[in-house]
Amino acid sequence: MKAAYMTRFGGPEVFAVGDLATPQVRPGHVLVRVEAAGLNYYDTLVRRGAVSQAIPLPHVPGSDIVGRVETAADDVERFRPGDAVIVAPGFPVDEADWQAEKENFAPSYYPGGTFNHGGYAQYMLIHQRWLLKNDTGLPAEELATIPLVLVTAMHTVGTLGQAGPGMRMLVHAGASGSGSMAIQVAKALGASVMTTVSTPRKADLARRLGADEVVFYRERNFADAAKEWTGGDGVDVVIDNLGGSAMRDNVRATRWGGRIVNYGLVAGLETTLPNIYEFFRGQYQLIGSFMGTLGELERGLRLVKAGKVKPVLDEALPLNRVREAHARVDNHQVAGNLALLPWT
């Protein structure tokens, strides 16, 4: 089968596109013919070796996979050849963790395409436990932009951020893959949303997705803007995929007793709370968030089917343009997500 695989860790040039052996079906597993694979910032962390240097090479990344069942093992009852399917964007590597009530809290949980071969290929193998029927009716290249960011938004914005009517949320990087979905989920759950962007094109997208207020963060301090937007109070919740240098202003942007839900590190791995007295005096909550459960993904897909949440496809590219696709993510040139097409 054709696949895009990394031969070492590093920049986009580590990808080769060529033939790899098609995986053999084993008990409980399904071979999926990949129609489209979404590309996430996470894939660039895998590529750089920032997730783990223990990933065996050559490696096929890709957490977001939409396709059809090619073949299923004899003991698989829920799926038949030809079924339209979505692969869970993350699952515990260790089968002993599969019954965990919240699988994203299991120690061996990783986004797909970390320690298994993922979606940058014509076929991928997955256990039926981590496969969903696709009844969204959406084109594969659009749907493939969704699973990872949708499950994350349901967990981050819904479960941990407790978005609801009357709540004011600051969602960072509103045109990013994760931010574009977080805005939509926050709006679908009834919250008001302020977001940060760098360009007018990204601002237009954020507004189309429902953002009530858009800040050009390079021109204006976002904490000042959040204070002004909330009449001096600060927002109830910050949905933060930036970390690093943004944390100082995240606290300032938040009202006393509010929550900062961090789930990313685009602005740096290390972060500092500016003043621990002010932090505990303001009784802030700083919460970490990682992916979500299959149940949260299913609830998110119901919002998709109801038309309340839409895919944000920047562009679908043939698999052999994988290097260019990764360079575009590295250079912040993507609005929403890219998808890779392994059969064109």
Ligand SMILES: NC(=O)c1ccc[n+]([C@@H]2O[C@H](COP(=O)([O-])OP(=O)(O)OC[C@H]3O[C@@H](n4cnc5c(N)ncnc54)[C@H](OP(=O)(O)O)[C@@H]3O)[C@@H](O)[C@H]2O)c1
């Ligand atoms: N914990 C989880 O479960 C989870 C799930 C999904 C994603 N993530 C993490 O979330 C982060 C974002 O992922 P993604 O896939 O959404 O990335 P992405 O689509 O590549 O978008 C990142 C965007 O961040 C914006 N940005 C950079 N610096 C900024 C700043 N200082 N302030 C505001 N915006 C800034 C850039 O847009 P501009 O041009 O507007 O600056 C850039 O395009 C990554 O760290 C990823 O690992 C975590």
